[in-house]
Each structure stands twice: as C-alpha cells, then as structure tokens.
Amino acid sequence: MKSLGVAPAYRSRSGWNALLPPRIAGEQVPTARRFRTVIIGAGYTGLAAARRLVELVPDEEVLLLDASTIGEGASGRNSGFLLINPGEPSANAAGFTEDWAIRQMALVQAGLDWLRLLVRTHSIACDWEEGVPAITAAATAAGEKSVRATRSRYEAWNVETQEFGSEELRRTLGTGYYRYGIQSLTRALVQPAALHRGLADNLPAGVTLLENTTVSALSDGAPFRLQTNRGEFVADRVFITNNLHARSLGIVRDRMIGIYTYGAFTPELDEAQLNDLGEAPGWGALPAHRMGTTMRKTMGRLLIRSGDSYERELDPDTVRAMLTRLYRNRFPRMRTHEFEHVWGGLTAITQNGAFAFGQIRPGLFASVGCGGAGVVRGTIHGKLLAELACGSQSMLLSDRLNQAGPNWLPPEPFRRFGATAQIAWEQWLAGAER
Structure with a gap:
C-alpha cells in the first residue's frame, strides 16, 4: 500500500464558484464496494476519462472520486481561457516542425470540439x-x-x-x-466553475461521483484496494487524474512541482x-x-x-x-x-511543460501535470486515456503517445531553491x- 497526501485546503473559496448558486455535493456512498474502474480526481481529465469509458463500454461501472467539492478544486479556479496552442514546449523552439505544431493544435482542437458538443448537448450554462x-x-x-x-x-x-x-x-x-x-x-472564454459543475452534474448513468472523498492508500496491483475516508473500495483498474497528488503514489514524484x-x-x-x-x-x-x-x-x-x-x-x-x-x-x-x-x-x-500520460503499470493509468492548461488539454487527455485503456487506436492517440514525457527534477531542498530562484x-x- 502506498499512502496519498491530503488535497490542498485553500484559504479562500473560488471566486467563480462563489458567484454561482449553492450546489449539493455528491456524497452518497454507493452500496457496491467493487468497481471495474476507479478514477482518482474529478477535474476535467477525470470527468472526460469517466465519460469516455462509459461511451466505449456501456456496461462499465466507474467510481469517480474527488477529495474536494466540484467547482472548488483547481478546475474551478482558473481564468477560463480555452486555448489551442501547441502543447509540447518545443513548439516554441527553433526547429519545431510546422507539421507537428499543426498536429498538436489538432489534438487540443479535438478537446475543444468535444467540450463544445457536451455544453450544447446538456445545455450547460457556463457563459461560453x-x-x-x-x-x-x-x-x-x-x-x-x-x-x-x-x-x-x-x-x-x-x-x-x-x-x-x-x-x-x-x-x-x-x-x-x-x-x-x-x-x-x-x-x-468560459465561467470555469460553472463548466466544471455542468460536466460533473451530467455524467452518464454508469459513473458514480463521490465528492469530498480522500484516498489515503492504494495497493500496488490488481485488484487494486483503495483506502478512503469512506471506507475501502476495490477496482480492476485505476486512473490517476489528480495532478500533483499523483506524487504521493510514486507517480512522476520527481517530475512535478x-x-x-x-x-x-x-x-x-x-x-x-x-x-x-x-x-x-x-x-x-x-x-x-x-x-x-x-x-x-x-x-x-x-x-x-x-x-x-x-x-x-x-x-x-x-x-x-x-x-x-x-x-x-x-x-x-x-x-x-x-x-x-x-x-x-x-x-x-x-520542467519541460509535458504531461505524464499513459499506462504506468498493468491496470494503472495516469494523466497528470497539466501546467495550468487543464480545461481543454485535460479534457482531451482524459478522453484519450480512456481510449488507451480500452485498446482503441487513432491518429490523435498515436500523436499523444509520441510526445515526450516530463523531465527529471532534482530532490528537495534543491528543487525548492531552483524553483523559487x-x-x-x-x-x-x-x-x-x-
């Protein structure tokens, strides 16, 4: 079992979320304790992964856990710009090919198009x-x-x-x-907390969303056992989409700050x-x-x-x-x-702006390291992560898998000294x- 850290307790409410009507958090603990898939982190990446899994496998049972309340996490605290800039940092460097830049923008554009479709389909009021x-x-x-x-x-x-x-x-x-x-x-441009809430409140029937649920430990292999403040859950596979907190699982621990x-x-x-x-x-x-x-x-x-x-x-x-x-x-x-x-x-x-994306080991998948660009980029990464787990193939997924991963970072205290400097x-x- 590996222990997870605690989600950040912010000092203030998200201003975006504070402007919205009150919302009742999803906290009804399911009777079932075993699921085909458990996703840790219900930001844009986790929401997209859950939705796409049920689209691909209609009888899939997905438990989506979040340590915070929808709209109050990082997904509801950004500035609401939906950009299609090339995602890989070398897009801004000499020698980055025009073809690759266009393919990167196509990747992000696919995330934007899917988001737009979901907003229209579910009539999500998010000031799009x-x-x-x-x-x-x-x-x-x-x-x-x-x-x-x-x-x-x-x-x-x-x-x-x-x-x-x-x-x-x-x-x-x-x-x-x-x-x-x-x-x-x-x-x-969007109201990010409203978009986040709208996507979470319109998940497919096969997804159970459980908010204010902290995962304290995760076993090393399938069947995965997850210890939470609401008891133990068991899963055949686990998706890690909680960004920085993946470090507590040993995932890209030396690659993110x-x-x-x-x-x-x-x-x-x-x-x-x-x-x-x-x-x-x-x-x-x-x-x-x-x-x-x-x-x-x-x-x-x-x-x-x-x-x-x-x-x-x-x-x-x-x-x-x-x-x-x-x-x-x-x-x-x-x-x-x-x-x-x-x-x-x-x-x-x-360090280089790259996501950590893919299968970490059998049954364990992750997409973390959003770099503050998680609305559109996180959405397409979650969608593609679900497709990867289900064995789907596409040019977009191939392009995503061909991207470099995040660079190594030195340990503390050198990491802190370097970052603050x-x-x-x-x-x-x-x-x-x-």
Whole structure:
C-alpha cells in the first residue's frame, strides 16, 4: 500500500464558484464496494476519462472520486481561457516542425470540439463565449518583441491572427498600459466553475461521483484496494487524474512541482465603470510573459490574475495587496480598486511543460501535470486515456503517445531553491508585464 497526501485546503473559496448558486455535493456512498474502474480526481481529465469509458463500454461501472467539492478544486479556479496552442514546449523552439505544431493544435482542437458538443448537448450554462477579443498584450519593448515572434510562428503554421496597436488596445481594453497585441489562440472564454459543475452534474448513468472523498492508500496491483475516508473500495483498474497528488503514489514524484497562482474579482461594476474597461462588452487579456498578468472583463466585473508561489499558498492579505497594485497600475482612473473575491489555485508544473500520460503499470493509468492548461488539454487527455485503456487506436492517440514525457527534477531542498530562484528571475524579467 502506498499512502496519498491530503488535497490542498485553500484559504479562500473560488471566486467563480462563489458567484454561482449553492450546489449539493455528491456524497452518497454507493452500496457496491467493487468497481471495474476507479478514477482518482474529478477535474476535467477525470470527468472526460469517466465519460469516455462509459461511451466505449456501456456496461462499465466507474467510481469517480474527488477529495474536494466540484467547482472548488483547481478546475474551478482558473481564468477560463480555452486555448489551442501547441502543447509540447518545443513548439516554441527553433526547429519545431510546422507539421507537428499543426498536429498538436489538432489534438487540443479535438478537446475543444468535444467540450463544445457536451455544453450544447446538456445545455450547460457556463457563459461560453466565442469571438470575444482574447488578446495577448505586451506592455514593454521586450514583450512586444516576444508577441511579434509568436505571431511569426503562427504565420508559419498558416494560422492567421489579428494585430492590435496601442490605440486599438486602449479602445478595446480601456487602458493605455499596453503597446502591442495579437488575437491569441483562445477559441472560447468560459465561467470555469460553472463548466466544471455542468460536466460533473451530467455524467452518464454508469459513473458514480463521490465528492469530498480522500484516498489515503492504494495497493500496488490488481485488484487494486483503495483506502478512503469512506471506507475501502476495490477496482480492476485505476486512473490517476489528480495532478500533483499523483506524487504521493510514486507517480512522476520527481517530475512535478506545485505552483500557486492567484485571482480576484471586483464587485459588480456600474455602467460608467464598465465603460472605463473599454468598448467591448467582454474581453480577455493574456500576458506577453508567462509571469505576467491575465485579465478578463466578464459578468459585469473585472478579473485579474497574477503572482506565483512554490508549493505554499500566500496569505490572502498579501495577495489582495499585490493584485490591487496591478489593477491600479492598469486602470488608475477607476473609482475604486476593491475586490469582492480573492483566491488562489494550485497547479502541477513540469520542467519541460509535458504531461505524464499513459499506462504506468498493468491496470494503472495516469494523466497528470497539466501546467495550468487543464480545461481543454485535460479534457482531451482524459478522453484519450480512456481510449488507451480500452485498446482503441487513432491518429490523435498515436500523436499523444509520441510526445515526450516530463523531465527529471532534482530532490528537495534543491528543487525548492531552483524553483523559487526561477520564479524570482522570471518575475524580474517580466517587469511591467506583471
């Protein structure tokens, strides 16, 4: 038996989830204690894997466990950008072939298409918006150089993207903070907690979802025995889709680190304040540097996301002060710079940005290491993981299996020293992009 760690106890509710009506968590313990498949982790990856398993094997009995409540985990704490950027890090390096980039985007596009179909089929109210300005915006000369280089790569892949000059950005976003931008490869903007809840509440009949259920130990082989706070369950096979917590099982233990990032929502703004946030009724702004600041104008509010910390969540007052400063820098004319909700979210980062994906050993499958891109990418990875387990074959699965896995990371304390130094260095490089 290997012991699992405890899921993160966040200091604050997800702002996205706090804006939604109350929801009753699925906590009715099933009478059955043995299942064909148990999935640990009901984020986008786990939900997709469960759904696809039942599609492929209609009489499949799947138990889907989550240590948190749907909408309150990392899946409900992101910024809601559904992007189709090439997933492998070498997509941004010299020598990365156009063909491979296009195949990577096709992989993510398949996840987006499936999500769109599910949202429409089940009438999931998640503020799904396509065609909204979702701009990668640069505030510095270095940032502009980086964004222009990104646009050149897109052109090499035959992907057209709109350019924005400083005046267009000022009109669209309501701020003169930025000097250059391009329409990102964001294909939709969503309310992530609402999407997460909608997918979980419309699972097929063969899936039993059990929330607030922590797995404390897992046996090494089939039949797998899972010790939980709700008793023992037995499974013929197990899927690990709980990202960072896979380390407690010895899965990619030396390949992932945990990074907290932070977001805040303003209160609902009046018409005059919304007009100060630009002409567009809604928009998204992504940073030119990965340590930069993300923003959205949505639901009559401003969302701002920034800041990174290694493995430990910052104090909410510290986060509020940081995000208030970044808000004021961009919109100094706003009447107030207060926030109604401030929260953090934990994501699993690998050194080279690659997922760990596939069969770890007989009967044990995993897809972890989302790198903060789990909505679309996690969805397609969960779907393909189910297909792999069922023996299905496709070009998408072949392309996924041909990707490199995550690189090795040094042990603690060297890992912490390296990660914190890298965060500080990248934040310095980001400069005014923060």
